Amino acid sequence: LRGLKLDDCVSKFYDLANEKIDDCIPTFDNSSSKKSERPPWMSKRARKQIRLKKGAWDRYTKSKSHEKYLQYTTVRNKTTQALKIIKKQFEKDLAKECKRNPKAFYKYANFKSKSTKSLIRLYDDDGKIQAGDKDNANSLNKFFTSVFTKEDDADALILNSSAPLLWDETIAPPMDLEDGIDEEIDIDDVEITEELVEKPLLNIDPNKSNIAECIHPRILKECATVLKVPITKIYKLSLNAGTCPSMWKNGTITPLHKGGSRHERDKFRPVTITSVLCRILERFIKNPVVEHLERHFFLSDHQHGFREKRSCLSNLLTNLDELTKLLDEGN
Numbered sequence: 001l002r003g004l005k006l007d008d009c010v011s012k013f014y015d016l017a018n019e020k021i022d023d024c025i026p027t028f029d030n031s032s033s034k035k036s037e038r039p040p041w042m043s044k045r046a047r048k049q050i051r052l053k054k055g056a057w058d059r060y061t062k063s064k065s066h067e068k069y070l071q072y073t074t075v076r077n078k079t080t081q082a083l084k085i086i087k088k089q090f091e092k093d094l095a096k097e098c099k100r101n102p103k104a105f106y107k108y109a110n111f112k113s114k115s116t117k118s119l120i121r122l123y124d125d126d127g128k129i130q131a132g133d134k135d136n137a138n139s140l141n142k143f144f145t146s147v148f149t150k151e152d153d154a155d156a157l158i159l160n161s162s163a164p165l166l167w168d169e170t171i172a173p174p175m176d177l178e179d180g181i182d183e184e185i186d187i188d189d190v191e192i193t194e195e196l197v198e199k200p201l202l203n204i205d206p207n208k209s210n211i212a213e214c215i216h217p218r219i220l221k222e223c224a225t226v227l228k229v230p231i232t233k234i235y236k237l238s239l240n241a242g243t244c245p246s247m248w249k250n251g252t253i254t255p256l257h258k259g260g261s262r263h264e265r266d267k268f269r270p271v272t273i274t275s276v277l278c279r280i281l282e283r284f285i286k287n288p289v290v291e292h293l294e295r296h297f298f299l300s301d302h303q304h305g306f307r308e309k310r311s312c313l314s315n316l317l318t319n320l321d322e323l324t325k326l327l328d329e330g331n
Contacts, residue, residue: 006234006237006238006241006243006245007245007246007247009233009234009237009245010234010245010247010248011247013230013231013234014214014215014247017214017215017219017227018214018215021215021219025219039087039111040090040104040107040108040111041086041087041090041091043086043090045082045086046082046083046086049078049079049082049083050079050083052075052079053072053075053076053079056068056071056072056074056075056076057072057076059071059072060072091108094108101207103207103208104207121136121263122135122136122139122140122263122264122265123263123264123265124139129263139265140255140265140268140270143265143266143268144253144255144270190239190284190285190288192232192235192236192239192284193232194228194229194232196284197228197231197232197235197280198224198225198228200280200283201220201221201224201227201228201231201280202221202224203221204217204218204220204221204224204276205217206218206221208276213275213276213277214247217276220276220277231277234277235281235284238281239285244278244281245278247275248274248275248277248278248281250274250275251272251273251274251275252272252273253270253271253272253273254270254271254272254273255268255269255270255271256268256269256270256271290307290308302318304318
């Protein structure tokens with residue numbers, strides 16, 4: 001990777017990694033229609049029990065004897081009981097692992113659901129149903145682009161909002177960055193080492209979606225000890241260049257239905273799946289920045305969005321507490 005530009009470096013890394021993946025990891029096709037029609041709880045033991053039942057039935061149909069029929073009913077009853085136990089145990093294990101592997105839970109939930117989740121044809125600008133998938137994709141793309149946040153490229157950056165709040169709060173004056181910042185509160189450089197990179201690679205959840213990544217998350221996790229070396233070099237090169245690799249700026253956008261008519265494009269919201277390696281690099285940059293802002297009290301205590309251990313719920317609870325206090329005081 002030495003001597004290459006950032007984008008060429010990333011492309012070379014993916015090419016070399018995928019070449020070794022093709023050589024060392026066997027592949028097989030598991031998309032057969034017969035397997036896809038099986039219930040998720042249909043294990044090897046369950047299939048064996050069903051084969052025993054089928055064999056007993058075949059023996060009865062050939063002989064038509066009462067003795068073979070009694071043997072079949074015995075095997076049939078055992079099979080029915082065994083399948084109930086297998087299904088019950090599968091659902092218990094699924095519930096136990098729900099937090100660690102929610103993907104398996106929702107896969108089973110979708111299997112049990114009778115409603116269709118496929119995208120229904122959308123209306124065009126004239127209110128007519130569109131014909132093809134390409135037209136639907138272009139229509140959603142046009143709508144999502146219109147509602148995306150457009151970043152402000154202004155040079156001035158204002159910290160600490162001076163807008164009045166509903167109740168009393170000590171408001172700091174806006175910070176003017178043109179006057180500079182004291183060296184005492186200057187943020188340190190972001191440090192990235194192979195040891196720091198290896199830890200998040202080992203903590204990757206291989207069950208997460210990986211549509212936008214050229215290397216499967218399980219391979220990144222299992223081969224973290226080896227891959228940490230080139231990935232660290234790419235991260236350092238990206239920071240020194242002050243830019244992000246072009247491949248990491250791409251993402252796969254999936255439309256999720258919010259409610260209402262499935263023919264209207266504004267009833268869908270976009271969810272973007274981006275590169276796992278890019279998200280790890282974002283974490284290396286975000287953590288020291290957030291720590292710096294909180295250590296020097298640049299963030300208001302009423303800021304709940306995008307902060308650790310805070311969320312919409314903590315914001316609503318704080319708001320409810322303040323409103324209740326105001327009502328108790330007769331306001």
